[in-house]
Amino acid sequence: MFERTAGSHVVDLLKQWGIGHIYGMPGDSINELMEGLRKADIRFIQIRHEETGALAASAFSKLTGRIGVCLSIAGPGAIHLQNGLYDAKKDKTPVLALVGQVTSSSVGTDTFQELKLESMFEDVSVYNRRVQNAEQLPDMLNQAVRAAYAEKGPAVLVVSDDLFSTKIKREQEMTSPEYSVPHIWAAEEDLQEALKLLESAKKPVILAGKGAQNASGEVLAFSEKLKAPIIASLPAKGLIPDDHPNNLGQLGQLGTEPAEEAMKQADLVILAGTAYPYREYLPDKAPAIQIDLDPRVIGKYYPATVGVAGELGPALAWLTSELGEKDTGFLEQFQEKRRAWHDKLREDIEKQTDMLQPQQVLGEIQHIMERDAVVSLDVGSITIWTAKYLQLAGQKLVLSSWLGTMGCGLPGAIAAKLAYPDRQAIAIVGDGGFSMGMQDFVTAVKYELPMIIVVFNNQKLQLIEDEQKMAGNKPTNVDLANIDFAAFAIACGGEGYTVKTRAELQDALSKAKASKQPVVIDAYVEDISAVL
Structure with a gap:
């Protein structure tokens, strides 16, 4: 029976998951993994501080939708990862942290640089496990990456370095490096209820969030059919082009006067792919339609009259196709306010x-x-x-x-x-x-x-x-x-x-x-x- 090190299996699986680079700093509890990476065509980006590595991994994931990967030694290096991993958790983006640990025979003896890493990473992670023996390592890696994608957050795998160099037999594969993206369609009865509110609204306002990442075209088409101004949350800036005449900019402390005024006058708020948390900038009593892939956030920060759980693009496309003609007065009023606001900004710049x-x-x-x-x-x-x-x-x-x-x-x-x-x-x-x-x-x-x-x-x-x-x-x-x-x-x-x-x-x-x-x-x- 052919034997290979657990580390070589890990490196192969990382490549199969499409991981092209890893951020980290070498050290004594990940040296065996470093040897495996040295022989592979996975680019190692040597950073000067592990926090930079974790923040870069999180940013890479936000930009691409692909998992970002960071690596640290046990003890101090692991501690330094926390800020970047919490950034990934709060912004709901997949990251894998491979964290070294003292040798497996020393775990629990309070040796140099040993910390109870599983406890330390429990709050920040969507998956958090310590590998007990080398045979588990390939399958647990697959579980970690899959969990990061499925739950949109950091997965932490804590591994004693000696396990990477341990030879293991693999008679058959237990798991595979595959993740199937689910497509969640909104229930038609929820869409019908939303349509009723849209048809009766005279002053609707769309608040679009980062859920519009793959649906900006649908958001714009919906806005144009509904004759409604768009306000973009800061993470959605650029997803909804700032130069579009319906885009009033951001809301709140970093927002614009037209956006604030439109939201105060709104008789219907459409929360499109956002769980906007600043209640003080939203209307006091206006009804709301909230469309989100995650049903847990519907009604979380603002009382949703109708909740639509599903992908934003198809939901908005359906509503756009079913909407009748709407009055343009409210939108045109705020398009003019938007033009005046942008003239003011230009004067400030010049x-x-x-x-x-x-x-x-x-x-x-x-x-x-x-x-x-x-x-x-x-x-x-x-x-x-x-x-x-x-x-x-x-x-x-x-x-x-x-x-x-x-x-x-x-x-x-x-x-x-x-x-x-x-x-x-x-x-x-x-x-x-x-x-x-x-x-x-x-x-x-x-x-x-x-x-x-x-x-x-x-x-x-x-x-x-x-x-x-x-x-x-x-x-x-x-x-x-x-x-x-x-x-x-x-x-x-x-x-x-x-x-x-x-x-x-x-x-x-x-x-x-x-x-x-x-x-x-x-x-x-x-x-x-x-x-x-």
Whole structure:
């Protein structure tokens, strides 16, 4: 009987699952797995911090729909994965974490770097198991990946490194590396109830979320037939083109005035692929139709009058085909408000000031941004500025939506270039967020991943200062010691530019767009409130 190591089976299965790269850092509890990966054609992306690896794996999954994979040693490396895995859990995207453990004969003895990893990962994971013996490893890997896809979250497999080098016999395969995507069609009786509400509505408003990822055409067709304005949640920005005349932009703290006003006037809300959580920005009493693949979120944050459990695209296509003619007055009113709002934004971008302002930087990014670019957005005041001023129509946006973790911008850009090597990658980051994980800029340099990282440098945590003021408190501990980000980029082997005027910014962005290297543009911006 031919024997192979369990690790060789794992590497083969990873390839069969279509996994082309893994983020990680080698160490003493994964060295046998590293040897297996060395012999395979799976690309290993050596990151400088495991949090970067987990955040990049999550971003890769959000961008592509395919599972992202990260790897860590036991103990401290495993701990570092948590932030990225929680990001994947909260944004419901599949990630596999292969986590080393001390040798199987030492588990339970409280040896060096041993932690009870199963307990530590229990809350963050949709699948969480420790492999007890080498024979289990291939089948448990298949279970882990399948669970990550099925439940849209992180799967964690904890493996003592010696198990990877253990030879096992496989007389017959117990499982296979296959996942069949279910197609869930909405019940016709629910659609009929929804249709009744749509026919009687005079001021319907569509709030579309990331569930529109594969249904943007259906959302637009539905909006045009219903004569209803669309508001997009931030994760859906770009899925619904910002330049479409029915798109009013985002809602809430980072939203637009037309979106807020339309939602207040709505006599029917259609929650299309979103479980929008900010109740204060939704109507007090308007009826609602909620369409979602996950029945658990229907009515979770807003009382749904009619719940439609099923895929968004087919549900909207059916409703569109059945709808009669609707009055255009409400939509036309808000199309005019939208035009006036965009004129105001354009004036903000084009105005002349002594010091660069954030919206002006976004206006210049707009000029060099390609139609199929991937934009990785960090968390902070730049999230609000970008939501309002950067127009996406065809580009992809990746961000930490529900967890809202600072430091996600650079990992997202790294993932973007690995997912789409021929597309432009732009990271929009604050000085606070970028400095949380900027050591992995050298990872982008090492693997020759051209990207443009624009640091909005106001030497403070602007959004936190805004929040402290809004609470009636005196801002405290929000000022940041300045870093020469351009010099840092050059020290890492990339390109770096410091800009303080619009002319300097335009020149730097032009050079960055043409560059074949990762570039950091350190843009000094005025510290004005993002909460307008």
